Amino acid sequence: MSTPLAEPLVPRKRPTQERSKKKFSAMLAAARDLLTEVGFESLTCEEIASRAEVPIGTLYQYFANKYVIVCELDRQDTVGVREELAAFASEIPSLEWPHLLEKFLDHLAALWRDDPSRRAVWLAVQSTPATRATASENERVLADQVAKILAPLTPTQRTRREMMSQVLVHTAYSVLSFSVQDGHDHDQSVDELKRMLAGYLLLEETTAED
Numbered sequence: 001m002s003t004p005l006a007e008p009l010v011p012r013k014r015p016t017q018e019r020s021k022k023k024f025s026a027m028l029a030a031a032r033d034l035l036t037e038v039g040f041e042s043l044t045c046e047e048i049a050s051r052a053e054v055p056i057g058t059l060y061q062y063f064a065n066k067y068v069i070v071c072e073l074d075r076q077d078t079v080g081v082r083e084e085l086a087a088f089a090s091e092i093p094s095l096e097w098p099h100l101l102e103k104f105l106d107h108l109a110a111l112w113r114d115d116p117s118r119r120a121v122w123l124a125v126q127s128t129p130a131t132r133a134t135a136s137e138n139e140r141v142l143a144d145q146v147a148k149i150l151a152p153l154t155p156t157q158r159t160r161r162e163m164m165s166q167v168l169v170h171t172a173y174s175v176l177s178f179s180v181q182d183g184h185d186h187d188q189s190v191d192e193l194k195r196m197l198a199g200y201l202l203l204e205e206t207t208a209e210d
Contacts, residue, residue, distance in 0.1 A: 040124040070124040
């Protein structure tokens with residue numbers, strides 16, 4: 001008997017007025033900074049509210065707890081990656097996918113190298129079934145976009161394309177997290193990631209031609 005999937009975590013509401021939007025953004029920015037500084041275990045809603053200079057009651061109007069907050073940070077990161085991926089996809093034809101893959105992975109790698117909060121957020125959302133379910137939803141949105149780019153490469157694999165894209169996205173995020181850990185060579189790790197994913201796609205392309 002399969003275990004029911006946890007419900008994704010989302011804010012209680014989203015701001016509509018400009019003043020509220022600024023407070024919402026300030027709370028998320030404060031949470032991102034604190035998460036990077038102290039880690040998820042030591043992160044508290046009280047400290048986030050204090051750093052953002054809002055009453056704790058204001059924070060709870062939007063976020064039930066810190067788990068919802070880190071999930072919203074993960075959603076923010078995913079939106080940014082989707083926008084960049086869309087730009088790359090329009091810039092480079094799908095038939096030149098090796099160049100698209102390398103350029104996009106270089107961009108992602110730079111984000112993870114230069115912004116420590118990327119890994120901090122990614123690790124935080126692996127902490128509970130509910131946060132993992134939410135992170136999976138965010139990754140699935142990105143994977144859907146990747147699947148559209150892969151379509152010309154995998155014309156005979158329509159049923160597998162969804163899973164292929166999810167594996168590609170999750171593998172990329174996992175290796176990028178690995179690449180920025182202490183004692184690991186970031187550039188070398190990224191090069192291995194490129195080889196891994198390019199080999200996977202090249203194998204698929206060769207199989208489709210046989």
